[in-house]
Amino acid sequence: MTDTHPDDILNLLADIVGTAHVATGAEAARWSEDWTRQAHWTPLAVVRPATTEEVSEVVRLANRAGTPIVPVSGNTGLVEGTRAQGSIMVSLDRMSAIREVRPEARIAIVEAGAILSRIHEAAGAHDLIFPLFFGARGSAMIGGALSTNAGGSNVLRYGSTRHLCLGIEAVLPTGEIVNLMSELHKDNSGYDLRDLLIGAEGTLGIITAAVLKLHPKPRAYATAMVAVPSLDRALVLLNRLQQETGGAVEAFEFMPGVFMDAYLERFPEARAPFDDRHDINILVEVGALAPRDAQPGPDGTVPVAAHLEEVLGQLFEDGAILDAVVAQSDTQRQEMWARREASAEVARLRPNVIDNDICVPVDKMQVFLDRITARASDLDPGLIPLCVAHLGDGNLHFAGWPESQDPEIHKAVKQAVDDAAMDLGGSFSAEHGVGLSKKPAMQRHKNPAAIQAMRAIKQALDPNGIMNPGKVLPDA
Amino acid sequence: MTDTHPDDILNLLADIVGTAHVATGAEAARWSEDWTRQAHWTPLAVVRPATTEEVSEVVRLANRAGTPIVPVSGNTGLVEGTRAQGSIMVSLDRMSAIREVRPEARIAIVEAGAILSRIHEAAGAHDLIFPLFFGARGSAMIGGALSTNAGGSNVLRYGSTRHLCLGIEAVLPTGEIVNLMSELHKDNSGYDLRDLLIGAEGTLGIITAAVLKLHPKPRAYATAMVAVPSLDRALVLLNRLQQETGGAVEAFEFMPGVFMDAYLERFPEARAPFDDRHDINILVEVGALAPRDAQPGPDGTVPVAAHLEEVLGQLFEDGAILDAVVAQSDTQRQEMWARREASAEVARLRPNVIDNDICVPVDKMQVFLDRITARASDLDPGLIPLCVAHLGDGNLHFAGWPESQDPEIHKAVKQAVDDAAMDLGGSFSAEHGVGLSKKPAMQRHKNPAAIQAMRAIKQALDPNGIMNPGKVLPDA
Numbered sequence: 001m002t003d004t005h006p007d008d009i010l011n012l013l014a015d016i017v018g019t020a021h022v023a024t025g026a027e028a029a030r031w032s033e034d035w036t037r038q039a040h041w042t043p044l045a046v047v048r049p050a051t052t053e054e055v056s057e058v059v060r061l062a063n064r065a066g067t068p069i070v071p072v073s074g075n076t077g078l079v080e081g082t083r084a085q086g087s088i089m090v091s092l093d094r095m096s097a098i099r100e101v102r103p104e105a106r107i108a109i110v111e112a113g114a115i116l117s118r119i120h121e122a123a124g125a126h127d128l129i130f131p132l133f134f135g136a137r138g139s140a141m142i143g144g145a146l147s148t149n150a151g152g153s154n155v156l157r158y159g160s161t162r163h164l165c166l167g168i169e170a171v172l173p174t175g176e177i178v179n180l181m182s183e184l185h186k187d188n189s190g191y192d193l194r195d196l197l198i199g200a201e202g203t204l205g206i207i208t209a210a211v212l213k214l215h216p217k218p219r220a221y222a223t224a225m226v227a228v229p230s231l232d233r234a235l236v237l238l239n240r241l242q243q244e245t246g247g248a249v250e251a252f253e254f255m256p257g258v259f260m261d262a263y264l265e266r267f268p269e270a271r272a273p274f275d276d277r278h279d280i281n282i283l284v285e286v287g288a289l290a291p292r293d294a295q296p297g298p299d300g301t302v303p304v305a306a307h308l309e310e311v312l313g314q315l316f317e318d319g320a321i322l323d324a325v326v327a328q329s330d331t332q333r334q335e336m337w338a339r340r341e342a343s344a345e346v347a348r349l350r351p352n353v354i355d356n357d358i359c360v361p362v363d364k365m366q367v368f369l370d371r372i373t374a375r376a377s378d379l380d381p382g383l384i385p386l387c388v389a390h391l392g393d394g395n396l397h398f399a400g401w402p403e404s405q406d407p408e409i410h411k412a413v414k415q416a417v418d419d420a421a422m423d424l425g426g427s428f429s430a431e432h433g434v435g436l437s438k439k440p441a442m443q444r445h446k447n448p449a450a451i452q453a454m455r456a457i458k459q460a461l462d463p464n465g466i467m468n469p470g471k472v473l474p475d476a
Numbered sequence: 477m478t479d480t481h482p483d484d485i486l487n488l489l490a491d492i493v494g495t496a497h498v499a500t501g502a503e504a505a506r507w508s509e510d511w512t513r514q515a516h517w518t519p520l521a522v523v524r525p526a527t528t529e530e531v532s533e534v535v536r537l538a539n540r541a542g543t544p545i546v547p548v549s550g551n552t553g554l555v556e557g558t559r560a561q562g563s564i565m566v567s568l569d570r571m572s573a574i575r576e577v578r579p580e581a582r583i584a585i586v587e588a589g590a591i592l593s594r595i596h597e598a599a600g601a602h603d604l605i606f607p608l609f610f611g612a613r614g615s616a617m618i619g620g621a622l623s624t625n626a627g628g629s630n631v632l633r634y635g636s637t638r639h640l641c642l643g644i645e646a647v648l649p650t651g652e653i654v655n656l657m658s659e660l661h662k663d664n665s666g667y668d669l670r671d672l673l674i675g676a677e678g679t680l681g682i683i684t685a686a687v688l689k690l691h692p693k694p695r696a697y698a699t700a701m702v703a704v705p706s707l708d709r710a711l712v713l714l715n716r717l718q719q720e721t722g723g724a725v726e727a728f729e730f731m732p733g734v735f736m737d738a739y740l741e742r743f744p745e746a747r748a749p750f751d752d753r754h755d756i757n758i759l760v761e762v763g764a765l766a767p768r769d770a771q772p773g774p775d776g777t778v779p780v781a782a783h784l785e786e787v788l789g790q791l792f793e794d795g796a797i798l799d800a801v802v803a804q805s806d807t808q809r810q811e812m813w814a815r816r817e818a819s820a821e822v823a824r825l826r827p828n829v830i831d832n833d834i835c836v837p838v839d840k841m842q843v844f845l846d847r848i849t850a851r852a853s854d855l856d857p858g859l860i861p862l863c864v865a866h867l868g869d870g871n872l873h874f875a876g877w878p879e880s881q882d883p884e885i886h887k888a889v890k891q892a893v894d895d896a897a898m899d900l901g902g903s904f905s906a907e908h909g910v911g912l913s914k915k916p917a918m919q920r921h922k923n924p925a926a927i928q929a930m931r932a933i934k935q936a937l938d939p940n941g942i943m944n945p946g947k948v949l950p951d952a
Contacts, residue, residue: 104711104715104839105837105838105839148664149664149668151662151664155661155662156661159661160661160662162668162671163639172925172929176925176928176929177925178923178925178926178929179923179925179926180923180926182901182903183837183901184835184836184837184870184901184902184903184906185631185632185635185636185835185869185870185871186627186631186636186835186866186869186870186871186903186906186907187835187903187905187906188624188625188627188675188903188905188906188907188908188909188910189903189904189905189910189914189918189921189922190910190918190922190926190927190930190948190949191672191675191676191680191929191930191933191948192625192638192668192671192672192674192675192676193926193929193930195638195668195671195672196667196668196671196672196933198668199664199667199668200667200668204667216718216719216722216723235580239580242692243692243767244766244767245766246692246724246764246765246766246769247692247765248722248766288722289722289723290720290721290722290724291719291720293722359660359661359662359663360660361581361659361660362581363580363581390662393661393662394660394661394662395661395662425658425659425660426660427658427660427662427663427664427665428665429663429664429665430660430662430663430664431662431664432664433664434664434665434666438665442665442666445665446665446666447654447655447656449648449652449653449654449655450654450655450656450666450669451666452652453648453652453654453669453937454666454667454669456936456937457667457672457933457936457937459936460932460933460935460936461929461932461933472666472667473666
């Protein structure tokens with residue numbers, strides 16, 4: 001490690017990527033805050049390499065100089081994983097190519113800066129899907145999705161980003177390029193570096209390209225809003241639907257009544273899901289893959305939708321559900337999804353939102369909700385909890401609007417959410433990652449031997465500690 | 477690291493696990509060779525701990541003494557991963573409990589020594605499956621399956637062992653116990669140590685317990701033998717079946733005519749799959765999850781089987797397949813599977829079998845086979861290639877019977893198989909792992925930067941190099 005003057009570093013960076021692709025000051029503004037605009041910082045520079053080799057050279061330079069690097073792609077994260085005070089931000093946005101889609105092999109080969117919705121379009125052109133869907137898909141890039149092992153609404157059927165990736169290419173903290181661009185479904189040739197780099201939030205290297213798994217596009221969707229009396233009954237509904245459809249449930253999302261109220265206040269032109277207000281509103285979607293489930297009958301009814309109506313009708317007669325509406329058109333389907341996808345925006349309508357991203361075993365969601373509602377109300381009786389959840393996989397986003405102005409109370413609520421999840425065998429971070437904002441929870445809750453092993457790995461791969469330093473791992 | 481005399485070590489081991497559970501000499505015979513009986517060794521001792529804490533104490537002792545440890549469970553591996561000359565073998569066979577099956581959460585919590593077929597039974601009692609099936613399932617244990625990320629015949633639908641595991645507990649080379657026994661489908665709390673330990677073949681620690689994912693048992697199977705004119709046509713058949721069934725193909729296995737000949741020679745009472753001999757015999761199985769695909773009609777026909785017959789009938793009329801037989805009973809289904817599952821035994825009917833376990837992209841299997849057949853025949857014109865394959869996931873087991881007695885020729889054929897796979901973007905190790913026997917291939921073919929990163933991780937987690945030393949990673 002040598003002592004390099006910052007100005008020298010800027011010149012050397014410009015030599016690698018070209019002057020036009022080194023941004024500082026006002027030019028770096030769009031990379032100087034996160035999506036929530038709650039966190040701000042001043043990077044030393046933002047460099048925008050065009051190739052993996054350029055990324056490698058930038059990393060080698062930083063490693064020699066001992067200058068921290070923070071990788072960034074879409075910058076839509078929620079845990080301050082891209083905070084970069086005084087650091088070189090390496091933006092992957094110029095490496096956005098979708099290099100190849102091979103429909104018969106069901107793969108796409110993409111660069112890290114490819115925007116998620118562009119990958120969706122490229123797959124869609126071949127009647128395939130890349131089933132990683134979440135609100136920020138119009139700006140989120142695959143590099144960040146891989147680095148945080150992003151989840152979203154379809155994990156229930158397709159798994160997280162990790163499960164949608166066959167191979168990666170990455171630049172390690174020493175500048176070495178690891179080529180693990182396998183297209184194979186079976187490849188046991190040494191340690192699983194792919195999955196180690198996926199979800200490491202840029203602290204072990206920079207993912208530059210990936211081989212993604214594509215799935216057949218369902219030939220038809222059946223989408224419904226269902227009101228149920230409790231989350232336990234929602235689980236019965238989910239299991240029943242999985243049984244009846246042979247596991248074809250694509251999404252199973254929970255929106256509480258208090259969220260629907262806030263949504264309708266924000267979007268006065270929007271419709272309520274039911275005539276009556278319900279506390280527990282479920283968005284359920286079933287995807288039909290086989291032709292005979294999707295082929296409209298003589299009366300135009302699509303079998304998968306007719307089947308969903310039939311099952312929901314039976315459940316309604318049995319008193320197992322309170323109400324149900326099946327989408328009769330794609331417009332109605334989009335209307336249902338619009339509610340769910342507004343959740344991040346709605347949560348931030350009031351200041352000081354206390355947000356969490358926890359996971360509990362699916363069968364413990366009701367007890368979790370009961371406990372945390374009681375506990376939050378003890379701490380701040382005026383707090384409004386907006387608990388939107390990917391219910392099918394046990395992932396709940398607790399977004400509380402506090403009445404109290406006391407930051408200590410906010411912190412206590414946040415901790416109480418994590419504690420309640422951990423008590424039930426859950427996790428304090430389901431799909432957003434750890435970044436900076438969940439380091440305290442990592443310290444409190446993660447198995448100490450696991451943290452020690454992670455630190456050893458970090459030290460081994462990043463001896464100079466330059467790669468997104470201070471993120472993920474609690475300070476020693 | 478202190479210098480401990482071997483006798484002292486044996487006494488100390490006996491203090492930890494009890495004298496009855498330390499085997500040496502003749503008592504250690506069953507752990508002193510591998511399944512193929514081609515590899516033999518003399519361990520210092522075999523210790524059989526009863527708890528994770530005992531495993532931890534044994535590892536701490538070995539780490540202090542600098543004595544190598546080789547973990548072993550069912551010992552059914554094929555790459556000499558348990559060769560243990562002078563080492564302490566830690567057998568997990570006494571830690572065989574299936575601690576819990578939670579059908580509503582679709583998980584099983586098991587210890588590393590649980591035999592695969594016992595896990596199958598435990599899941600089956602709840603109409604669930606643990607879909608990891610291969611020939612050795614009656615003696616293979618889950619610890620070894622996890623450590624090698626075992627594959628088998630159902631990877632096409634359910635993934636490898638890695639994809640069937642939600643959480644693990646493991647003892648690291650320093651004796652620390654890492655508890656990662658998560659039941660969650662979303663858990664992004666730090667580096668993915670689970671997947672790093674899975675597939676590390678016991679070189680980074682000893683997996684002691686796991687949370688396994690269970691799947692609904694298909695309500696009915698439709699199984700058939702199909703003869704096709706080429707492997708490319710087999711892929712067309714697979715894609716057609718996946719489309720028609722909505723991705724319900726459970727297995728798609730290839731047996732060449734020359735394998736069927738050898739099978740029928742070995743089992744003279746067995747039946748040939750077809751009246752005529754064919755070069756390309758495919759075993760295909762479709763699993764019906766939804767009730768309406770499995771409910772027998774008035775004439776007793778199960779829809780999934782009727783549907784498979786119909787599709788195969790069309791393909792036969794179109795000339796796309798040469799022949800097909802759909803199993804009409806479970807006995808007929810078992811008969812079809814018996815052929816496939818005899819492959820390891822059949823391959824070893826002649827001495828000096830040259831076996832490989834490669835993977836290529838599915839759409840490159842025909843060109844791989846053409847190339848390797850030609851190349852092998854150049855090297856040894858009398859060689860008989862028995863290329864049984866998990867065709868649906870691109871995994872081929874080349875098992876050649878050489879005519880040549882020259883070990884150099886055998887080695888050249890082995891290398892030619894790996895080279896041909898690598899040329900096509902494949903892997904020299906699909907599902908068996910690297911162990912000792914594939915280290916030369918690892919050296920030749922694996923990305924050097926990846927090997928360097930693996931070595932750094934090994935050094936970080938196992939500073940004294942005691943954990944299954946000399947396996948997986950090529951010598952520096």
